[in-house]
Amino acid sequence: MTRIIVDNVSHSFEFRKQSLPVLHNLSFEVLPMEVVSILGPSGCGKSTLLRCLAGLLSPTEGTIRFDGKPPEVLRREKKLGFGFQEPSLMDWRTVEENISLPVELGNDGVPSADSSHQADELLDIIQMKKYRHHYPSQLSGGMKHRTALARALILKPQVLLLDEPLAGLDLLTRKALMLQISMLLERQQCTTVVVTHSIEEAVFWSDRIILFTDRPATITETIIHNKPKPQRLDYTETAEFHKLVDECSKVLLRIT
Numbered sequence: 001m002t003r004i005i006v007d008n009v010s011h012s013f014e015f016r017k018q019s020l021p022v023l024h025n026l027s028f029e030v031l032p033m034e035v036v037s038i039l040g041p042s043g044c045g046k047s048t049l050l051r052c053l054a055g056l057l058s059p060t061e062g063t064i065r066f067d068g069k070p071p072e073v074l075r076r077e078k079k080l081g082f083g084f085q086e087p088s089l090m091d092w093r094t095v096e097e098n099i100s101l102p103v104e105l106g107n108d109g110v111p112s113a114d115s116s117h118q119a120d121e122l123l124d125i126i127q128m129k130k131y132r133h134h135y136p137s138q139l140s141g142g143m144k145h146r147t148a149l150a151r152a153l154i155l156k157p158q159v160l161l162l163d164e165p166l167a168g169l170d171l172l173t174r175k176a177l178m179l180q181i182s183m184l185l186e187r188q189q190c191t192t193v194v195v196t197h198s199i200e201e202a203v204f205w206s207d208r209i210i211l212f213t214d215r216p217a218t219i220t221e222t223i224i225h226n227k228p229k230p231q232r233l234d235y236t237e238t239a240e241f242h243k244l245v246d247e248c249s250k251v252l253l254r255i256t
Helices: 046-053 071-076 095-106 113-125 141-153 171-188 199-205 233-237 239-255
Strands: 004-015 018-030 035-039 061-066 080-083 159-163 191-195 208-212 219-224
Touching (some): 004 046, 018 046, 018 191, 061 071, 071 080, 080 141, 171 199
Antiparallel strands (some): 004 018, 004 061
16 A cells, blocks of 8 residues: 655746745655545645646655655556546546546557446445446436546555545535545545545544645644544534534634
8 A cells, every 4th residue: 555755845836927836845644545634725725735646736846755656657557546626527428438437548448347347346336336327417416426436446546636526516415425435435445635625524534634724835733533434424423523623623714
């Protein structure tokens, strides 16, 4: 399993010949199979960090390593899964075909028996088997998000990066998917970093929560969470859960 080391990472964007600092001197570690959530004010640079972790952006300063390798290597070896804010499904492909797409891209567009088996397993986990032949236009928002998550997991990545995986969903759908995502993460046993605006989601999923300041983002606090396993939805009704939510809320209110 993979360990992530972020060492003195800073990032700035160039805008109208001026430098716009977004991340400043970030250093943290994500242990193998750990789930870490990043919380912070809107626009503070959480998604920018995730793109640096994915190798889609190169930090202005500092390094990111996955067991000593840069992110580009894991992405090239198809050991890195990325879930975007929007499901971004292909309208002309069914649910099953969308899930299998990363495998096909690695096999010159030819599906394999193994990819069909993996897709079948994931369809079962996300409770979408009876919708396998449906197209995105026939799905609800929650179904689209589940399909996109399964697509990110089909290659059994060593590292999973999720950017606001439940953004824009109604409360009931989010609650149901919170549990399904937790079960998926536990089953897949990959090292996971989640960016979210939801304190409840961060507390529910995470072994550790890293709180960012406003832009340029620095780490203001790290909260360790010994969450129960296997995870249950009724955990959200416990005193421990509400205590951690309040603790995170107070930190965020202090820095905004």
